[in-house]
Amino acid sequence: MAKNSNAFEEEYGLSEHQKGKEMKGLGKNIDHMDVEPGILYFGTPVVLISSLGRDGKVNLSPMSSAWALGHCVVLGLAMNGKTYENLEATRELTLNFPDRSMWESVESLAQLTGKNPVPPSKAGRYSFESDKFNVANLTAVESDIVHPPLVGECPIQMEATVQHIYALSEDNLGAAIVEVSVVKIHADKDIALDMNHIDPLKWKPLIYSFRHYFSLGEQLGKTFKSET
Numbered sequence: 001m002a003k004n005s006n007a008f009e010e011e012y013g014l015s016e017h018q019k020g021k022e023m024k025g026l027g028k029n030i031d032h033m034d035v036e037p038g039i040l041y042f043g044t045p046v047v048l049i050s051s052l053g054r055d056g057k058v059n060l061s062p063m064s065s066a067w068a069l070g071h072c073v074v075l076g077l078a079m080n081g082k083t084y085e086n087l088e089a090t091r092e093l094t095l096n097f098p099d100r101s102m103w104e105s106v107e108s109l110a111q112l113t114g115k116n117p118v119p120p121s122k123a124g125r126y127s128f129e130s131d132k133f134n135v136a137n138l139t140a141v142e143s144d145i146v147h148p149p150l151v152g153e154c155p156i157q158m159e160a161t162v163q164h165i166y167a168l169s170e171d172n173l174g175a176a177i178v179e180v181s182v183v184k185i186h187a188d189k190d191i192a193l194d195m196n197h198i199d200p201l202k203w204k205p206l207i208y209s210f211r212h213y214f215s216l217g218e219q220l221g222k223t224f225k226s227e228t
């Protein structure tokens with residue numbers, strides 16, 4: 001929620017002219033209307049996370065609240081899920097990035113949980129499934145470093161370990177931020193340009209935007225730092 005103007009000024013010590021509302025000469029935002037979408041999923045890649053419970057059983061779940069900086073990847077995960085439980089307990093995972101051809105396989109997992117019994121917050125809408133690889137018709141492949149398997153069909157696969165788990169300040173969401181460190185990366189030979197570069201013209205990620213699946217359109221350009 002937006003802070004009221006006085007509290008904002010007290011907290012951040014902004015002078016009058018730095019406060020957007022008092023700035024002179026600003027245009028009016030007339031082409032926009034106020035909206036209140038229930039979710040703010042503005043378009044991020046789908047990731048299939050594989051993880052293990054303390055009993056050694058594998059779980060596989062789609063998620064999309066993820067971003068990367070260097071070799072750190074940050075995940076937003078609901079705490080009522082099996083994936084969260086597993087990451088807290090065994091602290092290893094694989095991040096598997098499906099391409100555009102795999103959306104139906106991903107969606108076949110959407111109403112499943114590895115939690116048994118199904119948590120009350122998911123009752124009636126989700127069901128327990130112990131073998132999600134089988135349901136999604138995906139192949140579990142051995143990882144090099146961590147114990148959870150990779151998803152063979154995903155063109156980009158990462159092995160990772162949990163570094164930190166942070167509580168979200170909006171704790172009514174029942175979600176947490178899980179920071180993971182990528183320790184090994186595998187790329188399908190068809191999309192790897194060489195040892196150090198993925199070919200962005202060939203890699204077609206599956207994008208989840210406001211609860212619909214998309215992929216990328218044509219290339220528009222590239223940044224000055226691009227090496228390819």
Ligand SMILES: Cc1cc2nc3c(=O)[nH]c(=O)nc-3n(C[C@H](O)[C@H](O)[C@H](O)COP(=O)(O)O)c2cc1C
Nearest residue numbers: 061062063064065077078081082083110112113114
């Ligand atoms: C495309 C897609 C994206 C999702 N993104 C997230 C996410 O970012 N974080 C999350 O906690 N759940 C996400 N979910 C929901 C979980 O997949 C769902 O809660 C699932 O039951 C979790 O399974 P688990 O309990 O076995 O871990 C997503 C689901 C789909 C289909």
